[in-house]
Amino acid sequence: MEKDQININCKALIIGGSAGSIDVILMLLPHLKAGFKFPIIMVLHRKNSTDSKLSELFSNKTKILVKDIEDKDPVKDGTIYIAPADYHLLIESTGVFSLDASEKVNFSRPSIDVTFESAADVYQDKLVCILLSGANADGVLGLKKVKSKKGMSVVQEPTNAKVPFMPEMAIKNKQVDIILNDNEIAAFINRL
Amino acid sequence: MINDHDIELLLNDIVELYGYDFTFYSKASLKRRLNRLFEIDKFPSFAEFHYRIKSDKDYLQRFIEEITVNVTEMFRDPGFYKILRTEILPAMGTNPYIKIWHAGCSTGEEVFSMAILLKELNLLHKSLIYATDINPTVLEKFTKGIFPLSNMKQYSENYIASGGVKDFSSYYTANYHTALFDPALIQKTVHSTHNLVSDGSFNEFNLILCRNVLIYFDSQLQDRVFNLFDESLAKLGYLCLGSKESLKFSVINLKYKQHAKEKIWRKIK
Structure with a gap:
């Protein structure tokens, strides 16, 4: 698929990342254009801490509203959402977020697979998922589900990722439509 | 995979037979739990999963244990x-x-x-x-x-x-x-x-x-x-x-x- 031809009616964008992904997001945030017609939902592995500073960190890089998700918050367009530490993030067909404190998946909570799979159920072929740098294979099964529903799967170019394993595994498992460098991601999102 | 229609069928039977009502649980989470149990217990089909729950009271107990989340810790937060x-x-x-x-x-x-x-x-x-x-x-x-x-x-x-x-x-x-x-x-x-x-x-x-x-x-x-x-x-x-x-x-x-x-x-x- 050509990078500048995106034939998808995007209703939700989910970005999953682990080790080395926060820097990529800090880099792309200043270039995001406000007013996008879908939510951007970030599921990032990090240390558990009750008061996560990620939303503050991200808010400093953009004027777009960055929100920490609470259970049953409505999913709104034009907003950047951050999955809380220590919960899995699911999306209900009624347009609200649900949290789930059950067992870790891929040693992770939040698990990227869990959110990708849940979102694929709801948004089907109108979902775009981006998998960034990371040291485990979380997200790969999720991308498989996204693809099976005809959604779009994007990964960070492994040679460009701080920790290439996660995008590499996705490519190896043939679950990828588009491969982007870190400095191409903002422009990609702006075209959706 | 258990689909939404199967889930509805199953939940209605469980309410009727046992009085446990899961129909107002968060759908996305419940679906995950059901599919997880279905896989762990290696049912070959939804029909067999469904039948086991309907016919085996002991299995229902396991079902309740596995569908509800029991992850907790001391002095959490x-x-x-x-x-x-x-x-x-x-x-x-x-x-x-x-x-x-x-x-x-x-x-x-x-x-x-x-x-x-x-x-x-x-x-x-x-x-x-x-x-x-x-x-x-x-x-x-x-x-x-x-x-x-x-x-x-x-x-x-x-x-x-x-x-x-x-x-x-x-x-x-x-x-x-x-x-x-x-x-x-x-x-x-x-x-x-x-x-x-x-x-x-x-x-x-x-x-x-x-x-x-x-x-x-x-x-x-x-x-x-x-x-x-x-x-x-x-x-x-x-x-x-x-x-x-x-x-x-x-x-x-x-x-x-x-x-x-x-x-x-x-x-x-």
């Missing part, structure tokens, strides 16, 4: 326990007695945490704790007070972060891979099955804790449970929720005042 220790519980010290309800207590790690707090504040002797859960098996585990020794490092760290100054290991006896907690901590605790979906109010409390239970319910069921808590809470009593749960969308919100930015609400009307 230490900052929350610090507020209980330094602000909420001492303010109740002047009451002749303190009645506490742990709703959806699972295996009781949070109940033991509470008992330890009360003991250290010299309030345990005049406290009455009710511990309830939908699932009798987890309550049985709770009353034994035996937890994996491997968890104690984390719990001890949580305890210290919550303002505890004692040696956490003084509360349990280690034996091979287990930690047996001092039975005196829960001597006066009443435990019982209670289903938040269908059972009513049974007492009046000064403090209700229901943390990371409501996330598994849809908004409609959450409102039912909030009303139940409201009926069960004395005026000026406190309701404590999980770190990402809130009263903000609820029907009872206007009667409650949030304690600073904590997940603690006081009933003011």
